[in-house]
Amino acid sequence: MTISTDTPQETATETLFQSHYLARTTTQHLPKLTNDYLEVDRKLEGKYQHVPKPVNFKQAIERKQQHSIDRKGLMEVLKTQYEALGPIKPAVATNLDLLIRHNTFTITTGHQLCLFTGPLYFIYKLVSAVVVAKELSNFYPGHHFVPVYWMATEDHDFAEINHLHLPGKTLTWEREAGNFVGEMSPEGLDSVLQELADWMGDRPQAEEVIDVLRNCYLETKNLAQATAKLVDHLFGRYGLLVIDPNDRRLKANFLEVMRNDLAVGDAETLVGKTAEALEQDYKVPVHPRAVNLFYHHEGQRLRIDPVENREKFQLAGTDIQFTRQEILQELEQHPERFSPNVVLRPLYQEAILPNLAYIGGGSEVAYWLELKSTFDHFNIPYPVVIVRNSGALVPGFVAKKMQKIGVEVHDFFQPVDQLLSGYVKGESDGLLSTKPEQEALKHLFTTLSDRVSKVDPTLVKAVEGELQRSINGLAQLENKLVKAEKRNQETTIRQLQSLHQRFFPEGKLQERYDNFLPHYLQWGDRFIEALVLHFQPFDTRMTVLVEKL
Numbered sequence: 001m002t003i004s005t006d007t008p009q010e011t012a013t014e015t016l017f018q019s020h021y022l023a024r025t026t027t028q029h030l031p032k033l034t035n036d037y038l039e040v041d042r043k044l045e046g047k048y049q050h051v052p053k054p055v056n057f058k059q060a061i062e063r064k065q066q067h068s069i070d071r072k073g074l075m076e077v078l079k080t081q082y083e084a085l086g087p088i089k090p091a092v093a094t095n096l097d098l099l100i101r102h103n104t105f106t107i108t109t110g111h112q113l114c115l116f117t118g119p120l121y122f123i124y125k126l127v128s129a130v131v132v133a134k135e136l137s138n139f140y141p142g143h144h145f146v147p148v149y150w151m152a153t154e155d156h157d158f159a160e161i162n163h164l165h166l167p168g169k170t171l172t173w174e175r176e177a178g179n180f181v182g183e184m185s186p187e188g189l190d191s192v193l194q195e196l197a198d199w200m201g202d203r204p205q206a207e208e209v210i211d212v213l214r215n216c217y218l219e220t221k222n223l224a225q226a227t228a229k230l231v232d233h234l235f236g237r238y239g240l241l242v243i244d245p246n247d248r249r250l251k252a253n254f255l256e257v258m259r260n261d262l263a264v265g266d267a268e269t270l271v272g273k274t275a276e277a278l279e280q281d282y283k284v285p286v287h288p289r290a291v292n293l294f295y296h297h298e299g300q301r302l303r304i305d306p307v308e309n310r311e312k313f314q315l316a317g318t319d320i321q322f323t324r325q326e327i328l329q330e331l332e333q334h335p336e337r338f339s340p341n342v343v344l345r346p347l348y349q350e351a352i353l354p355n356l357a358y359i360g361g362g363s364e365v366a367y368w369l370e371l372k373s374t375f376d377h378f379n380i381p382y383p384v385v386i387v388r389n390s391g392a393l394v395p396g397f398v399a400k401k402m403q404k405i406g407v408e409v410h411d412f413f414q415p416v417d418q419l420l421s422g423y424v425k426g427e428s429d430g431l432l433s434t435k436p437e438q439e440a441l442k443h444l445f446t447t448l449s450d451r452v453s454k455v456d457p458t459l460v461k462a463v464e465g466e467l468q469r470s471i472n473g474l475a476q477l478e479n480k481l482v483k484a485e486k487r488n489q490e491t492t493i494r495q496l497q498s499l500h501q502r503f504f505p506e507g508k509l510q511e512r513y514d515n516f517l518p519h520y521l522q523w524g525d526r527f528i529e530a531l532v533l534h535f536q537p538f539d540t541r542m543t544v545l546v547e548k549l
């Protein structure tokens with residue numbers, strides 16, 4: 001798992017995979033709201049600033065240059081955080097120093113601190129940030145674009161991040177959950193790593209991979225540092241910066257918005273109006289609260305609820321209360337004790353980063369579309385919102401089976417029953433289809449209906465009923481023929497079902513279930529290099545990488 005710090009050799013990776021690009025209509029992996037955003041549907045006018053195309057970043061750059069950012073403070077915070085991770089890679093050091101410049105901008109993605117990166121799309125998000133920054137650097141050579149991973153260190157949903165799926169095995173970090181996952185110690189992870197080592201066995205690079213994971217997770221003080229160290233190990237060569245937003249100095253630059261959320265609650269009103277308008281056509285993912293902040297108290301992240309018309313504030317689940325004056329004073333003196341929820345987190349990000357674009361999954365993009373009026377209210381430039389790249393991986397031995405059976409990548413992006421029936425019918429030379437007979441019946445009954453109508457028009461309905469019953473009977477017969485042929489081709493059917501599982505393990509998209517480790521064990525550093533090479537920055541088609549035979 002050793003990664004050099006020099007520039008990736010793309011030519012060495014080009015021969016590894018054949019790329020296929022599937023349209024969103026084929027994969028159907030995005031919610032309707034996000035799809036309509038990508039289609040520039042007029043219903044969403046005013047819900048975003050820029051259509052996600054490179055040419056539109058000129059305006060985004062101009063707007064962000066007018067927005068005051070504490071670049072020096074940001075750079076100092078990041079350098080302090082990196083000091084805890086060990087030697088800084090050259091590309092990272094270069095990008096850290098570039099942050100001070102007025103012509104440097106960030107391209108950001110964010111995610112929870114999933115164990116050993118969790119599902120594949122965690123990796124895809126980071127690659128997306130890298131390739132967008134790379135594309136914009138080519139498009140705007142007079143500017144610098146730095147990819148950033150924003151860690152959700154203050155998230156408290158441990159059950160969402162404490163496991164990962166491997167072929168034939170799920171690893172789970174069993175321990176009492178901490179309220180801030182980022183501050184959780186690595187207690188109990190040594191046994192998880194031993195399970196992983198047992199699963200890997202004597203696979204190539206297994207020992208090296210385990211050593212890297214042990215160094216990242218057992219030699220750091222908490223999950224935030226462990227995740228940052230692993231991401232830096234995998235992506236430091238691309239200059240990807242990792243930021244932990246749980247920092248007093250950073251939160252001090254977000255005081256205005258947090259103060260308003262406590263004292264006035266403009267975010268609740270503004271986001272609420274947008275959500276109400278969107279609900280006429282869509283299912284919206286986020287609804288604002290009266291206060292969209294949490295308070296850190298004795299290791300817990302507690303929701304803040306206003307009472308008595310914001311004259312008092314209660315910490316949910318406790319008897320602790322603040323008066324209006326007390327909580328505002330607490331915010332001024334200890335901003336680090338407050339953290340934004342999903343409604344305010346995007347504003348916090350854009351307030352402290354020289355950011356131009358946020359890259360998110362389909363559901364994330366949907367809730368960003370609820371927030372623009374709030375950005376405008378606080379005079380924070382709304383970024384270009386980009387849907388992350390989506391992908392699937394097909395190892396060589398799977399590609400061989402597909403080739404032998406005679407199926408293509410796109411065949412698997414349909415329900416498994418349709419896949420099997422379509423294959424069986426395709427192999428039958430038309431013997432299983434009753435469509436010719438159905439068409440013949442329709443012609444026969446049309447003639448019959450004409451004759452009957454001349455004798456007694458009231459009997460035409462009866463003729464139509466007989467036709468439909470006959471058609472239904474032929475359709476049922478066709479289903480029986482297909483089932484019989486499936487039994488005749490039982491071995492191939494089982495192979496197709498197994499292959500479909502490769503694309504949709506446990507009925508989920510591969511990227512939402514599988515972890516990156518099996519692929520990394522197989523392809524090493526070339527795995528991520530291949531993603532960087534083949535992912536198209538502003539292309540919302542799914543990228544399927546098939547290992548060349």
